[in-house]
Amino acid sequence: FSQQQVAQPLSQNQASTLSPEQRAALEQLLVGWEARNAKVTTWSCTFYKWEYNAWSPADASGERLAFSESTGEIKYAAPDKGLFRVKSSKQWNPEKRTYDTRPSNSGEHWVCNGTSIYEFRHSERQLRETKLPPEMRGRAISEGPLPFVFGAKADTLKKRxxxxxxxxxxxxxxxxxxxxxxxxxxxxxxxxxxLILRATDLMPFAIQVFKPGGQDRDVYQFDPRTSLIDRGLDLIRDFSKPLTPLGYTFIEEQAPGS
Structure with a gap:
């Protein structure tokens, strides 16, 4: 996660003027969403991810297809524990004009236990532990780059x-x-x-993230058939310090600014 820092507002991203009715509807949604999130103690779900970029292929009609497709698991325990792991993926091979299956241990994988974030950097064969400063503990998940999945407060969302x-x-x-x-x-x-929320329970169904400075985007979909709320998680096993894989180097570092 990026360390939350004091920052100046971006003048080019001023909010579009909302009517009083639109503003009231947004406020009602954010308050209801926060109340729903406050009731969730644990959540786990299978996710599907599609990455679109300049190397993405196109179908016969010219429609842009995903450059890579992944399946994985996401887990959360309030207020500050999380896990994100890609378990299988395939990537477009432009020379062969087909998708190649990627090694199972090459995808994004991180764990946060509330005091540290553990990130697998497979290309460097490293497992990195970033120790969180005291002021970030308890909120590193909700104030990370994607708070929409992990239940940030309505006021925090409106400020950011x-x-x-x-x-x-x-x-x-x-x-x-x-x-x-x-x-x-x-x-x-x-x-x-x-972000797409399910209207019935305000749980995330899909997220589309547009990358800075271009048309690249990532799409995540959360499978409601695998969604487990307040059951099925082992808080010790699921969020403990991962074992360093054979051939990997364990590196310990402090979060920036700590």
Whole structure:
């Protein structure tokens, strides 16, 4: 996660003017979402991820396809424990014009136990532990680059993002939300996020993250069939310090600014 820093607002990302009705609807959604998140003590779910970039192939009609596709697991325990792990993935091979299966131990994988973040850097064959400073403990998950999954407070979201509801009129079982970063610390990670919540329980269904400075984007979808709320997690096993794989180097470091 990027260390939250004091930052100047981005003048180019001023919120679009919302009508009083739109502002009231957004406020009602954020308050309801926060109340729902406050009731969730643990959550786990299978996710699917599609990455689109300049190397993405196109189908016969010219529609851009994903450069890579992944499947993985996400786990959360309030207020500050999380796990994100890609378990299988495939990547487009432009020479062979097909998707190649990637090694199972090459995908993104991190664990946060509330006091440290453990990140596997497979290309460098490293397991890195970043110790969080005291002021970040208890909120590193909700104030990371993607707080939308891990239940940030309504006030925090409004301070960090220009937000509006963008649900298409034909959609009745979902709520679509757009968020633009107000500060450089967030804009370094994404230029825009589109979030889809399930209307029935306000749990995340999908997130589309647009990368800074271009058309590259990542799409995440959370499989509701695998969603487990307040059950099925082992807080010790799921969020403990990972074992260093054979051939990897363990590196310990302090978070920036700590």
């Amino acid at each position: 993002y220009s937000m509006r509801i963008i649900t298409p009129p034909s959609v009745t079982d979902q709520i679509w939300l757009e968020a633009l970063p107000k500060f450089q610390v967030d804009a370094a990670n994404f230029s825009k996020v589109e």
